[in-house]
Amino acid sequence: MPQIRPITDLRNTNEISEICHSNQEPIFITKNGYGDLVIMSIETYEKLVEETKQEEIVTKADTEYKAGTELFDAKEALSSLRKLDIPPLLRDK
Numbered sequence: 001m002p003q004i005r006p007i008t009d010l011r012n013t014n015e016i017s018e019i020c021h022s023n024q025e026p027i028f029i030t031k032n033g034y035g036d037l038v039i040m041s042i043e044t045y046e047k048l049v050e051e052t053k054q055e056e057i058v059t060k061a062d063t064e065y066k067a068g069t070e071l072f073d074a075k076e077a078l079s080s081l082r083k084l085d086i087p088p089l090l091r092d093k
Contacts, residue, residue: 002025002026002027002028003019003023003025003026003027003028004027004028004030005027005028005029005030006029006030006031007029007030007031007036007037009029010029016039017041020039020040020041020044021041021043024041024043024044025040025044026038026039026040026044027039027040
């Protein structure tokens with residue numbers, strides 16, 4: 001369940017940090033009763049970014065599939081990538 005805290009709670013940085021790390025979800029900060037900020041641990045942020053990237057890749061693939069783009073056999077595609085000896089970090093780009 002998301003935590004919603006007033007901006008005055010930011011004075012206790014250790015408590016906020018512990019909550020972010022233990023719950024592994026963002027804390028929503030309000031100012032004058034309205035949403036103002038979202039705070040999360042670096043681990044939670046990195047997980048969110050990675051999930052977003054994966055969703056974008058799947059969405060792009062789905063769009064290409066629906067547009068009739070040629071499909072490739074996964075085993076053949078991976079095999080040809082291995083033969084090219086491309087460093088793993090460059091494969092994603």
